[in-house]
Amino acid sequence: MVGSKGRSTASEAARALDQGRGILRLAPAWVPRSFCVPGRRIKLHPDDYYAYGGVRGGIDERWFASTTPADNGPLTSENEGLSQIVVEDGRTVRRVLLRDAAAELKGALIGDRLWNQYGRWPMYSKFFDNMGALPHHVHHRDEHAAATGQLGKPEAYYFPPQVNNHGGDFPYTFFGLEPGTTREQVRECLVNFSKGDNRLTNLSRAYRLRPGTGWNVPPGVLHAPGSLCTYEPQKASDVFAMYQSLVGDQVIPEELLWKNTPPEKVGDVDHLLEVLDWEENVDPRFVERHFMAPRPVRDVAEMEAQGYVEHWICYLCNAFSAKELTVLPGRTVTIRDGGAYGMIMMQGHGTMGVWPIETPALIRFGQLTHDEYFVSEQAAREGVTIVNLSPSDPIVMLKHFGPENPELAV
Numbered sequence: 001m002v003g004s005k006g007r008s009t010a011s012e013a014a015r016a017l018d019q020g021r022g023i024l025r026l027a028p029a030w031v032p033r034s035f036c037v038p039g040r041r042i043k044l045h046p047d048d049y050y051a052y053g054g055v056r057g058g059i060d061e062r063w064f065a066s067t068t069p070a071d072n073g074p075l076t077s078e079n080e081g082l083s084q085i086v087v088e089d090g091r092t093v094r095r096v097l098l099r100d101a102a103a104e105l106k107g108a109l110i111g112d113r114l115w116n117q118y119g120r121w122p123m124y125s126k127f128f129d130n131m132g133a134l135p136h137h138v139h140h141r142d143e144h145a146a147a148t149g150q151l152g153k154p155e156a157y158y159f160p161p162q163v164n165n166h167g168g169d170f171p172y173t174f175f176g177l178e179p180g181t182t183r184e185q186v187r188e189c190l191v192n193f194s195k196g197d198n199r200l201t202n203l204s205r206a207y208r209l210r211p212g213t214g215w216n217v218p219p220g221v222l223h224a225p226g227s228l229c230t231y232e233p234q235k236a237s238d239v240f241a242m243y244q245s246l247v248g249d250q251v252i253p254e255e256l257l258w259k260n261t262p263p264e265k266v267g268d269v270d271h272l273l274e275v276l277d278w279e280e281n282v283d284p285r286f287v288e289r290h291f292m293a294p295r296p297v298r299d300v301a302e303m304e305a306q307g308y309v310e311h312w313i314c315y316l317c318n319a320f321s322a323k324e325l326t327v328l329p330g331r332t333v334t335i336r337d338g339g340a341y342g343m344i345m346m347q348g349h350g351t352m353g354v355w356p357i358e359t360p361a362l363i364r365f366g367q368l369t370h371d372e373y374f375v376s377e378q379a380a381r382e383g384v385t386i387v388n389l390s391p392s393d394p395i396v397m398l399k400h401f402g403p404e405n406p407e408l409a410v
Contacts, residue, residue, distance in 0.1 A: 353379070
């Protein structure tokens, strides 16, 4: 990739990292889904939710710190789902893919541990913002995803209060299968996929979603996400298959049942059953093992005395983790972390290192913002200074980290 003045991606990425003192500014990455109806809580302008055109469906996702392209079929646009670094030079603004910058800068950006093990930034996060529930679906485990050249995908959910002013049409999520469910019962549902409502959720349990909490979702587990706006850290993959044929009055195309199935296995219902992690799906202790309430990073009183409060919000999967950081009004803090991370602003305004940070109320499609950044491992370890310029409004940001966070024993 070459910039408009002949600079290579390598020099652009290095220059951006140097200008940002180890912190990169990212442009919003909007992603449509043809089978979704936007919940309209991710601050996109009302006129822009169908900016990709009606045939692509509405924009109900924004991806963060993504080096993973969206898999939206043959109409997927170039670089869809990929985060772009904003590089400014006077009045000239250029963009560099975060994926390309990581490939060039390697450990200088994401840390030697992650680069040496993965050779890429191996996770991303997103806002998922649907008006209704999604179909009961599954993300493949590594062994099944590999059959189509994909990676398996664990993911996690957190429901930020700032983007959940309404709960949508169905703020409940189905997880797994009712304990005691048999494979033959699920098989019958899959055989009946093309006959209308295959009634798969009759075999599952729905749980009411609560802002300020979250869930861990291992690969191989059926789940039908509800209609709260969701922050979703996940492994760097877009692999999935839809197992439910009707949601509300929306029919799910049968091609999505066989998505990410090897060609020689298409039509083989038993293969679909093999994709499921059966023990996880029927686990009677699913809530106990996978519900996540925020956990303070350290003693709350000590943090408040220093001007901030920080919680772990996603902490049950070693493929990624996430924190919610609150900087109290009028305070200046220096926060140190054990590894590189992406972040998104949820509330407030101020500065972070050399950058302004703010929380826009409304964003036009294609507009640049100052609400999303990527912090290199060196900058994270040395400490990022955050200044809250408001005398009354806290700064709240969400931070997403790569695998095996050294601060978190999973």
